[in-house]
Amino acid sequence: MKNTNSSPTHTGLTIECVLPDSIAAELEIKAGDRLLAISGKPVRDIIDYTYLSTETELTLEIVKMNGEEWEMAVERGEGEPLGLILPTPVPKRCGNTCVFCFVHQLPRGMRSPLYVKDEDYRLSFLYGNYVTLANITSSDLARIKEQRLSPLYVSVHATETAVRETLLGNTAIKPLLPIMEELASAGISMHTQVVLCPGLNDGAVLERTVADMVALHPRVASLAVVPVGLTRHRKGLPLIEPVTSAYADEFITHWQARALDIADRLGEPFLYLADEFYIKAGREFPPLETYGDLPQLENGVGMVPLFLEEGKEVLAAAESSSPLTVTVVTGESAYSCLSLFLVELGKITGVTFRTIAVANRLFGESVTVAGLVAGRDILAALADLDLGDLVLIPDVMIKEGEGVFLDDLTIDELEESLQVRTVVVESTPAGIYGALAGR
Template identity: 40%
Template sequence: MNSMNNYLTVSSVRSGSIASEMEIEPGDRILHINGSFIDDILDFQYQIADEQFTVFIQKINGEIWELDIEKEPGEDLGIELGQVSAQGLKRCRNNCVFCFVRQMPQGLRKSLYDKDDDYRLSVTQGSYITLSNLTEKDFLRILRLHISPLYLSVHAWNPAARKKLMKNSRAALLPEQIQRLVEGRITLHTQIVLVPGYNDGEILWDTVNHLAELYPSVQSVGVVPVGLTKFREGLPLLRTVTRKEAEMILEEGTKLQETLRQRTGKSLVYFSDEFYVLAGKKFPDRKLYDDFPQIENGIGMASKFQSELAKLWSQIPPKIAGKRIHLITGVSAASFFRSLAADLSFVQGLELIVHEIKNVFFGETVTVAGLLTAGDIAGQVGNIEGEEFLVPRVMLKADCHLFLDDYDIKWLERKINGKAVIVENKGLSFLQAIFGRDFGGADNE
């Protein structure tokens, strides 16, 4: 039996699930399954993959329950775990010159300062890892269990350039580490955070080309511009990507995508929406993004949103009862939504007001909506006299309605005297929020 000090804790149980029927509750401890140690979330997932198994649970009152479980193939238990392992997260050992955690002010919630670099979160949640903290035991486990896909922060293929960026001698081991994963038939999604002066120019295209050569093991290469806040005291002097640089990167990148499509049938290399905003270019057709492998990285969001709206456009009513709605967004997406508001101006009775919020909290070089705070929104929107305002889900903590500055949605409602409507980044959700009715006949997944 597993040590009583080695367990995973249940954080939530889905209503109507197997776990709910077995009376498993938040706070219960999972001790072992079929007599096997459950050191981390991967052990848990592998053990519950069987159709029949026995779980030993320690209840909050100290009782030990033995639960015999039968389930259908592929059916889950409905359990969310409170930690990735009994020993905690694998921490980042890098000191990247562009690390966003090191650019945050003091006083925010503790979890925002966690520098995880954990391969178990990569395969279960799509978190990007650097490989620089992996032990030989970790590598062997990844290969033995075929832990795939993994999401890798590459940044630079050149060992010296990567070491300079990440300030860790082990960062230089990347080429041989990736080759080892490729030989183990591990699927990889990779990203490059572009830092002018460090990994741009020849280094960028050398990195992209090396990764593209590893297709089909490497299934995507995402390129995103560095994000810099005003809290960089004691950190290296960096600058953001210029408009001219964004134009040149997209020009060269478009040519490469065309070549790769001929060779692989897909674009393979994708550039974040911010590059198109910086360059003042229209977002490309959604087909360029294939199956949107890096949409959570801000790559292809706008194109997907546009295509979803196009499918639903014919269902938009030409007239509604008088209604004014406020849309909250960041600087990057403001022109996109202003254009959309103009397109919707044919709807009689609708007034859509776009509020472009500048990021005073982190600094105005941070332009994405996901890093806006409630304080900045309240300070720039003012009193909207009880009207509705749309808040993109990306602004809020995943499991609750907290902004980055720890104010919740109710606080913001009071400060601006409005009624919040939280909207997912989908065309369907957007239109339903505006018109208060269902829109059918379109796949918006």
């Protein structure tokens, strides 16, 4: 170990936590120290840390909180973690002004992080965030290829440059296909999406986009088409036609058959239509097996078919329970699927379920997904109702780890207002059934 006087300023990352009994703890590294480099390579973010710390013999350069610079040689067993917890990268801001951007459609008065638009390939790799690659640089591409940052999640929207520029509200972007071709040639896998705006990127434009993505298979592993989400707060924004029930029905008729043809040609599912199309059209969902390994689940693709399949398993294993009256809250789009499951679960368990679809007053009636339901809208929907013994709130309505809704109402404040025990549950059949026994 070498101690030297540090320079006045340091780069690197501030260490948030050191795991007990870890290598870092034995080396007396502390939270608040800064990790400068590993084996001579600068550490810019947690991705560098993960990439550079794979060797069994390492040299760590640390700046202590008192300004001392330590250099430490480390030998460890294969796969033995160093024990450092580092911060999430600060997201790069998005420079696009997409005509369908949900951030631009938010009402005033919500918590400030909701108004931040990020566009960062690092968060795409780490967390599956979708990015347009509009701000990607040559050095970014070089890093992605060198560190094998795969898979990435890419918002394609349209491969025709002029249409894409219109959708992104940005004429200073490079053509997307050459970038994706470069990544594909380097072995980088990508999952892609199209936010469908009727009259803008459907029809022949979508046909070309799908063909371009198919041509990049298998490096482009999946393509999801999701309908544009429009709130009632679009003042001053370009006019976008909504996806109506009739449009969704016609869209499914054409593209579900195309998706099956493409899957036959490629030997695996590739093109996926978001659940919302089927809900809007009132159409039956395709079998769960047509969704492959559910690569677009977090994008609202396959959630309902998965729920239905898991519901069958839960019902087969369910047992009689203590008599309870339970109110289950959901969004309007999930109401039909959820209520049918709860009717059957009630027959087996003896529990009386009441399913409440919450109308979205915050964003407008066209926004029907459970994940965008606000706490005060729940209060309005449940006012003056006999809620029984227990209220169940799906976890998708709550910010993870913080217990707050989109409008900053907390789950504790909701429970206090309702005067009924209120529990956040996993948004699955097993999560609901488990809540009956306090599991």
